[in-house]
Amino acid sequence: MSAVLNFKSHLAHLFAEALRVVAPETQATILIERPKQASHGDYACNLAMQLAKPLRQSPRNIAQALIAALPASDVIEKVEIAGAGFINVFITTAAKQAVVKTVLHAEAEYGRGNIGAGRKVQVEFVSANPTGPLHIGHGRGAAVGDCLCNVLAASGWDVTREFYYNDAGAQIDNLRSSVQLRCQGITPDDPSWPENGYRGDYIADVARSYMAQETVEADDQHITGKGDVHDKEAIRHFAVAYLRREQDQDLRAFRVGFDVFSLESALYSEGKVAATVEKLIASGHTYEQDDALWLRTTDFGDDKDRVMRKTDGGFTYFVPDVAYHLDKWQRGFTRVINEQGADHHSTITRVRAGLQALNVGIPQGWPDYVLHQMVTVLRNGQEVKISKRAGSYVTLRDLIDEVGCDATRYFLAARSPDSQLVFDIDLATSKSNENPVYYIQYAHARIQTVLKQCEGLVFGDANVGLLDSEEEKTLLQQLIDYSEVVETAAHDLAPHLIAFYLKDLAADFHRYYNATRFLVDDEVVKLARLSLCAATAQVIRNGLGLLGVNAPDTM
């Protein structure tokens, strides 16, 4: 099992050696890439073209010299010069065939790496205010964040998943008053209903439950409705607990879990906000003006200074945010990634500025952010406007019920967070076979059906040397690529790459399936082909696992 499978880094080493011989004085980055066309080999290196200028020679001549200096390797079939000076490397089929046994031996471990080396990383995601059910935007955050965590964990990071509740401040007060009005029998169509009050029906549910003195369980607390219309504090407590429970249930249905829940209110009650303010004042980056306390965020790249303490004595929201992130740092997270909607992007500069002002050794540019763009929802060809206050929006729960957890997760995680996402509910439901997630799951189910017909196979005996058809070689290479895809997804914080990879892998398998019969009379051939099938199924399972999507045995 000592076979070389990471051809890319293997070749990079060989070319580095060749570079040392050909141009010992010259610095160049060794880049090994996968050509688009099979005729260009399995891997290509553009080193010769990079060296043309410094060496003042033609790229093709340099390529000759590099090839001559390339150390021998038994995984290389042949090396060619092509085009302007590309060096194309062909890998022996035997070296690729080894992947089958590697996968079957490693099973769920296949594709895992150790770039993270056990270092701690904390990923904060979803972090919805407990003022209503989770909507599709939170769903995108949940899907992307969870998959990102999985990918980081698969790369050797020690991941902590965290959810931050903004359970203090104006929005919560607004929630409380909306519930209180409902308790008093006042509805949103009443003229006295405040303009920015929450209008959704769920507010009435909270009120009913409170008045009925029901008990809700959220996190580790049990809160019972007091039934007193005038007890603002009791209503606030109950409403927050009620909605947290709803969110917890939605997240559980979405198969997303968290290690830590942090409460904004706790930052106040534990004195962390006050302590942060004191540190900021001591740092000398604050000043009083117009009866308010300001932080000179312009010292750290902001375009204007920001108010910390308002004239009314309350803090602006970014103060507890800075306190929260200081807390993360003090908990030992030298790496923190915040997955949020793009509408939060203006906070990045302020939070980072506040942390720099504290001058406690936090590096510039800490923490990292992954911002996902907005999700547009189409229903009946019409855009559904998301407005919590108006009460009209698509909840995550609706999507899970209508579209299914697997398809919803796939849809929301399968695109670059940088681009806006159109979620067409009709497409995802009525024509579910158009959904790519079924295409991938179908490949897995097909394999399982075939394997089920042959009990007691011992793949260790398989002669993988027989796997040399075009379809088989393509599939082998695809299986080899998996580890690299996981590594790239973790490095670039781009979990959607897993989804694209799986679609390609499934396509390669379906093509193989249509071109090849597995259950043939020749037992040796059969065993070899089934071993490749089994390895493919394993990689599909591993990849879908990272996306949090099931790999069913039958469909």
Added chain:
RNA sequence: GUGCCCGUAGCUCAACUGGAUAGAGCACUGCCCUUCUAAGGCAGGGGUUACAGGUUCGAUUCCUGUCGGGCACACCA
């Protein structure tokens, strides 16, 4: 007006972070099931990569500008 993200086939999206002839799915046309799941495969048409410059051996990718879409620009969170 300022900052950030985006603009690729009719639609939804790729393109290994600067590589070779820009690829998939959906839709459209025609084939392939008495054989392991046709939720599949094969073949075909469809492109001035929004536009204009620039950087270099080479640009969908990087830089500048223009146009278009989204988000954010409070002593709201």
